Amino acid sequence: MTLNEERENELKDVELCYKGLGIPFDSSPEDVERAYRSLTDKFNKDMLSADSSKRLKAKEDVEIVNNLYEKIRYSVNYQRSMKERSSTPDEYESTQRRSSESIGTKIIFKICPCCNNTIKKSLKVCPYCKKRIYSSKIEKIWVENISNNMVMVLSILSCLTLIALIAINFKEIMAFISNLKK
Numbered sequence: 001m002t003l004n005e006e007r008e009n010e011l012k013d014v015e016l017c018y019k020g021l022g023i024p025f026d027s028s029p030e031d032v033e034r035a036y037r038s039l040t041d042k043f044n045k046d047m048l049s050a051d052s053s054k055r056l057k058a059k060e061d062v063e064i065v066n067n068l069y070e071k072i073r074y075s076v077n078y079q080r081s082m083k084e085r086s087s088t089p090d091e092y093e094s095t096q097r098r099s100s101e102s103i104g105t106k107i108i109f110k111i112c113p114c115c116n117n118t119i120k121k122s123l124k125v126c127p128y129c130k131k132r133i134y135s136s137k138i139e140k141i142w143v144e145n146i147s148n149n150m151v152m153v154l155s156i157l158s159c160l161t162l163i164a165l166i167a168i169n170f171k172e173i174m175a176f177i178s179n180l181k182k
Contacts, residue, residue: 014075017068029082036069047109047118055118 018025021035043065046058072078110121115129125132134140166173 014071014077017071017075020068021065021072025077029078029085032069032072032078036065039065044108048120052117059118 015025018027018032021032021039023031023035027035040062043058043062047055047062049055049058108121109118110133111117112119112126112129112131112133114131115126117126117128119126119128119133123133124135132143134143
């Protein structure tokens with residue numbers, strides 16, 4: 001394959017990527033960014049659906065949109081357009097840095113460790129399995145140990161209180177039992 005054929009194939013691939021994002025091939029980098037954000041926002045909302053097939057489809061769609069966006073960003077056409085829009089090389093580099101920082105979608109979802117469903121990152125209780133989700137291992141250890149220890153301490157205190165009450169009133173209890181037998 002010659003160099004010209006490779007360039008034509010790359011151009012066709014990139015053109016298909018633009019179509020995949022729903023924008024024309026001659027779109028500005030700002031339009032590309034806008035289309036990318038719009039699609040990822042839409043699919044991220046679909047990931048909140050109660051329907052697991054819809055969530056799975058949305059996850060696949062986000063991956064596809066990310067791949068399309070990556071191909072466009074690293075294409076010669078996009079790079080040239082970015083360079084033309086920038087007046088100085090420093091501005092071009094800072095624009096590239098900002099652009100590469102915004103590539104990864106913000107992680108607003110996480111997987112529930114108990115039921116493996118996709119849920120909002122901010123949730124403390126899974127809406128599907130109703131189990132608590134800890135933000136760190138330290139929080140989990142703290143909560144579980146405190147609650148378990150408190151139950152144990154309260155049980156021991158209850159038993160000791162009962163034993164103390166029985167010891168204090170032993171004669172009265174024995175008299176009461178003997179009256180019941182008569």
